[in-house]
Amino acid sequence: MVSKIKPYKDSDLGKKEQVTKMFDTISGDYDGLNRVISFGIDVKWRKKVVEMVGDTQPKTILDIATGTGDLAIALAKTNAEKIVGFDISSGMLEIGKAKIKKKGLELKIDMVLGDSEQMPFKDDTFDAITVAFGIRNFETLEKGLKEILRVLKPNGVFVILETSMPTKFPYLQGYKFYTKHVLPLIGKVFSKDKSAYSYLSESASDFPYGEALNNILRKTGFNNVRDYPQTFGAATIYTSSK
Numbered sequence: 001m002v003s004k005i006k007p008y009k010d011s012d013l014g015k016k017e018q019v020t021k022m023f024d025t026i027s028g029d030y031d032g033l034n035r036v037i038s039f040g041i042d043v044k045w046r047k048k049v050v051e052m053v054g055d056t057q058p059k060t061i062l063d064i065a066t067g068t069g070d071l072a073i074a075l076a077k078t079n080a081e082k083i084v085g086f087d088i089s090s091g092m093l094e095i096g097k098a099k100i101k102k103k104g105l106e107l108k109i110d111m112v113l114g115d116s117e118q119m120p121f122k123d124d125t126f127d128a129i130t131v132a133f134g135i136r137n138f139e140t141l142e143k144g145l146k147e148i149l150r151v152l153k154p155n156g157v158f159v160i161l162e163t164s165m166p167t168k169f170p171y172l173q174g175y176k177f178y179t180k181h182v183l184p185l186i187g188k189v190f191s192k193d194k195s196a197y198s199y200l201s202e203s204a205s206d207f208p209y210g211e212a213l214n215n216i217l218r219k220t221g222f223n224n225v226r227d228y229p230q231t232f233g234a235a236t237i238y239t240s241s242k
Helices: 015-037 041-054 070-078 090-102 141-151 171-190 196-206 211-220
Strands: 060-064 082-087 109-113 126-132 152-163 223-230 235-241
Touching: 015 041, 015 090, 015 171, 041 070, 041 126, 041 152, 041 223, 041 235, 060 070, 070 082, 070 090, 070 109, 070 126, 082 090, 090 109, 126 141, 141 152, 141 211, 152 211, 211 223, 211 235
Parallel strands: 060 082, 060 126, 082 109, 126 152
Antiparallel strands: 152 235, 223 235
């Protein structure tokens, strides 16, 4: 599956290159804008992911699309021996490295630059793999998921945190208005990249969620697939295993 929505619709670059360029550009604004556009609720969602992963007592964790490292840093609370934050944007990783150094977590967390659809890790490497608000940016979803399945250990846990669509009134109507009108406006006012937050809202609306994503995970080869809607369905946590 290849998403039709790209950050720069007039660009000759592929989606992967466009996403990299976009996140490099907005990396300095990203953390602050995330807190604003989610009203800080994204922090609560990440805590739930950490709890779910921590329950499995992993020794090694891979956080894909780690960005500035928010989830990788939070996962340090699981007492994992090694956490790898992996991202295609060098700009986002540099911000993350500074945050990790400030917290004294350099020995526990490595930040690695690379493509999630072609990762430099051996088969069956990680006890747990996470992706927060990044899976919809994969150029080819199924290819990325197969690569995740490859590097996940047997019986390992895979947890996704991603935006989704509320289904009940009035949350659905409020969500649509906010993502279509308010979120892009905030991005235009506060971000260096005026189209970035329009892309983020459009891609969130376009991406499969709930049972649709569950079925894609099952088709890829993941087992024990479950989804847990958060905050009236504005986001969803998906868990599965190998």
